[in-house]
Amino acid sequence: MKNMSKQEHDIFNTRERFIASANKGKILANRCLKCEHIMLETVYYCEKCHNDKFDVIEFEGIGRVITYTIQTVAPQGFENSGSYAWVVFKIDNAPFRTSGFLNGIISPKDLPIGARVKVSGFDPKHGLLLEKLL
Amino acid sequence: MTKKVCILGAGSTKYGKLNENIIEIALNASKDAIDSAGITPKDIQAGYISNVFGASDKQVHMAPVVMSNLGIPYVPGLTIESACGSGSVMFREAYANIAAGFYDCVLALGVEKITHVGTIQSTTLFSYCSDFFYEGGNGASFPGLFASIARSYMSTYKTNEEDLAYVAVKNHENGMLNPKAHVRKRISIDDVLRSPVVASPLKLYDCCPFSDGASAVILCSEEFAKTKNSNSYIEVIGSGRGASPAAVQSREDITTIPSTTAAAKEAYKMAGITPKDIDFAEVHDCFTIAEIIDIEDLGFFQKGTAAQAIRGGATRRNGEIPINPSGGLKSKGHPIGATGVGQIVEVFEQFTGSAGERTIKDAEIALTHNFGATGASAAVHIFKKVK
Numbered sequence: 353m354k355n356m357s358k359q360e361h362d363i364f365n366t367r368e369r370f371i372a373s374a375n376k377g378k379i380l381a382n383r384c385l386k387c388e389h390i391m392l393e394t395v396y397y398c399e400k401c402h403n404d405k406f407d408v409i410e411f412e413g414i415g416r417v418i419t420y421t422i423q424t425v426a427p428q429g430f431e432n433s434g435s436y437a438w439v440v441f442k443i444d445n446a447p448f449r450t451s452g453f454l455n456g457i458i459s460p461k462d463l464p465i466g467a468r469v470k471v472s473g474f475d476p477k478h479g480l481l482l483e484k485l486l
Numbered sequence: 487m488t489k490k491v492c493i494l495g496a497g498s499t500k501y502g503k504l505n506e507n508i509i510e511i512a513l514n515a516s517k518d519a520i521d522s523a524g525i526t527p528k529d530i531q532a533g534y535i536s537n538v539f540g541a542s543d544k545q546v547h548m549a550p551v552v553m554s555n556l557g558i559p560y561v562p563g564l565t566i567e568s569a570c571g572s573g574s575v576m577f578r579e580a581y582a583n584i585a586a587g588f589y590d591c592v593l594a595l596g597v598e599k600i601t602h603v604g605t606i607q608s609t610t611l612f613s614y615c616s617d618f619f620y621e622g623g624n625g626a627s628f629p630g631l632f633a634s635i636a637r638s639y640m641s642t643y644k645t646n647e648e649d650l651a652y653v654a655v656k657n658h659e660n661g662m663l664n665p666k667a668h669v670r671k672r673i674s675i676d677d678v679l680r681s682p683v684v685a686s687p688l689k690l691y692d693c694c695p696f697s698d699g700a701s702a703v704i705l706c707s708e709e710f711a712k713t714k715n716s717n718s719y720i721e722v723i724g725s726g727r728g729a730s731p732a733a734v735q736s737r738e739d740i741t742t743i744p745s746t747t748a749a750a751k752e753a754y755k756m757a758g759i760t761p762k763d764i765d766f767a768e769v770h771d772c773f774t775i776a777e778i779i780d781i782e783d784l785g786f787f788q789k790g791t792a793a794q795a796i797r798g799g800a801t802r803r804n805g806e807i808p809i810n811p812s813g814g815l816k817s818k819g820h821p822i823g824a825t826g827v828g829q830i831v832e833v834f835e836q837f838t839g840s841a842g843e844r845t846i847k848d849a850e851i852a853l854t855h856n857f858g859a860t861g862a863s864a865a866v867h868i869f870k871k872v873k
Contacts, residue, residue, distance in 0.1 A: 367619065392736075394619065419641075419740060421633035422686040423625060428610040430625045438626035440634060440735045449735040453624045460686060465641055479624035 366394050369408070374474035374481075379413045379443050379450060382406035390447050413471025414485070415441040417464075418449055422457055429477050439482055441469050452480035488585040490708040491722045492872070495523025496834035501699035501819030502668040503601040508543040512552050512597040515700035515824075519593065520556075523704040524714055527556045530704075531589040533563035534580040536572035536596040537823035539611055540565075543599040552595065569615035570772060571858030572596065573701070573826025574865035580705050581725050581867075590710040596824035597700035608696045615859045617733035629693050629773065630685040631734055631860050636775035637687060638740040642790070645778075647687050649793035651678035653774035654691045656802055657810050661817025663844040668697045668819030678774075692774040697819030701828035718838045723851075724759070724868030726752030732862045743861030746783040750855070753866040754785075757851075761785035764868070765849035766808040766836070768829035770856050771815050780855055781809055784866070803846060811836070811844045826856035826865065837871040 370393050373380035380393040386403040397404050420439040423430065430436070430453075437457035442449045452471065457463050468485035475481055497518020499511055506514070512535070520527060533556075535549045545551060549563025568575040573596035580594040600608055609629075613622030621631060640646060655675055661667040673691060681690035711719045728748030731737050737744065754760060761784060769784065771777035778792045786807050787795050795801065801809035812818045812832040815825060833852045835841040850871045857864035 418735075419634045419638040421626070421630040421637065421688075422683075423627060423630050424683045424685060425605070425609060425627065425629065426625065427613045427622065427627050428606060431606065433625065436625060438621070438624055438630050438634065440740070451620050451624055451626070451733070451735045465637070479619075 370394055371474045373410055374413065374471055377413045377471050377473070378410040379446070379471060381409050381411060381446060381448070383409050392448055392450065411443050411446045413443070415443040415469060417441050417467045417469060419465065420463060422460070433478065437463055439463070439469060450480065452482040453478045454482040454484065489587055491581050491584045492706055492708055492711040492719045493703050493722065493830065493834055494525070494706050494711050494714060494719045495519045495521070495704040496702070496831040497522050498666055498701040498828055498831045499699050500666045501697045501821055501828070504599065504698040508540060508545050508597060508599040509551055509555060511599060511698060511700045512548070512595055513555055515597065515702040516552065516556060516593060516595050519702035519704050525591065525704060527558045529591050530558060530561055530593050532583065532592045533561060534576050534592060534594045535563060535565045536567070536576035536827065537565060537598060538567050538569060538572055538615070539598060539600050539822065542603050542611065548597070568863045569858030570770070570820065570822050570825060571856050571863045571865060572823040573828065574854065574856035574867065575727070575826070575858070575863060577826060577830060577867065578725055578727055578865050581722055584705050584707055591704065591706040593702060594705055594827060595700065595702040596827035598821035598823045599698045600696050600822065601698050605696070620733045620735060627685060629688050632773040632775055633685040633688040634734060635740055635779070635860065636773070639775060639779065640687065642741050643793070645793045647679060648675060649797065650692055650774040650778070651675045652796045653771065653777045654678045654816055656796065657771060657814040657816040660803060660811050660844060661813025663842065664813045664818055667813045667817050668695050669817050688773055688775070694772050694815035694820040697821040699819060699821035699824050699828070701824045701831045703827060703830055703834065719872055720834055720837045721870045721872055722867060723870045724753035724757030724866070726750060726756065726866045728752070728864045730861050732859070734860055741779065742789070743779055743783055743857065743864065745857055745861050745864035746780060746855060746866070749864045749866040750784050753853070753868050757868045759851065759868070763851055764807065764853045765851050766811055766846045767853040767855065768810055768812060768814070768832050771810055772820060774816070777809065777814065784853065784855060803844065808846050811841070811846055826854070829854040829856060830867065833869045837869070
């Protein structure tokens with residue numbers, strides 16, 4: 353977990369910052385300056401105390417699978433992706449979960465709950481990209 | 487002091503693949519409701535309309551178009567969108583306006599036309615109802631989102647795909663008795679388990695169909711209902727709204743839907759009753775797993791026990807708490823903006839002697855539950871038969 357530089361912080365809007373961070377394999381979060389609650393960086397007010405002043409911090413985009421699905425009938429933009437999973441995962445050392453796109457998952461045997469995954473980037477067509485950690 | 491609110495009339499088109507234009511579908515259900523109420527359009531002081539994907543049939547800002555074609559162009563209308571929960575959320579606004587005394591008689595209409603765009607486009611449009619940055623944009627469809635909820639539930643409560651299948655079989659059995667149901671087909675547990683996988687662990691028969699259709703009700707004050715000298719009205723005795731984090735990832739417990747529990751708590755409190763007092767319920771079974779979670783969140787069963795109760799027949803028409811006698815979204819169909827209103831039409835028909843073979847014997851209090859997306863928004867209503 354580390355603070356984002358002011359220069360990085362000022363360049364983008366919230367979602368652009370989140371994407372820039374994902375492209376470095378990280379997940380961006382806000383830490384409330386009043387109550388220290390940590391939440392995803394895309395939330396504008398603290399979920400606990402409703403303060404709007406934060407430290408922006410980055411977590412390593414590594415975590416544990418909470419649940420997932422393997423999409424057979426895919427929405428537009430994903431039809432040619434082959435077999436893939438949409439995965440909810442808990443970020444290590446962070447009090448929140450996020451979700452992403454994990455290609456190459458064919459059967460539930462490929463991805464037991466609790467499996468380790470990491471963020472490998474952000475694709476404009478497929479969103480937050482994940483890789484399975486062995 | 488709020489006014490007592492009644493439903494004086496109700497109507498519905500058939501659900502399924504319809505050839506008419508979306509406005510014609512809306513008008514057909516509206517006319518049925520107006521005729522059923524024994525009123526004329528001049529009695530209607532406002533129109534509330536729920537719709538989600540009107541743009542796909544080249545019509546948004548639907549309320550004034552509907553009101554104009556009902557011959558009451560100077561009566562104000564409002565169009566409301568809350569994904570699959572639009573119908574019940576819209577009904578709540580109509581209810582609140584009667585209860586507050588702003589109007590004595592209003593039309594509440596839900597309508598959708600979606601089948602003409604095809605499965606892939608429908609799947610895509612539905613995904614826009616998710617928290618798209620985290621869900622649809624990362625490849626999750628709605629079956630996929632509920633599949634992830636199902637996997638979490640099955641892992642937590644040691645249930646399996648066969649447990650889910652029992653919901654589908656029961657709702658299709660009920661739908662066989664509903665002449666307006668989209669999918670009138672009896673199915674077996676094997677049929678469900680052998681149907682193609684849509685998003686693992688959910689299969690085709692775990693999923694409701696995309697449907698066209700419209701449903702409408704006429705809400706009015708008790709005083710207005712009495713002036714119509716009608717014995718065929720029912721009373722709204724509870725109304726609750728709830729919300730959940732929009733994204734599944736942000737919920738502390740993925741096996742429950744906070745908006746349902748909050749809306750139910752509010753509605754039970756207002757009605758002064760408990761879940762034990764409910765004689766039957768129409769719940770949001772967009773996917774089989776949803777019905778299992780709904781009936782726990784509504785307080786009919788303890789957490790983690792609904793699947794076993796369903797297997798034992800507790801939710802069949804002659805069971806301890808009949809669930810979805812209409813066939814539910816699974817069999818009756820899911821015309822998105824109309825679905826929540828369609829549930830209320832079912833209650834009206836049950837309580838006014840027009841539900842035919844699917845009538846729940848001696849029922850006097852019923853509950854409807856309808857949510858948007860994966861339960862980000864929800865409304866629960868409770869109704870009483872007027873003797």
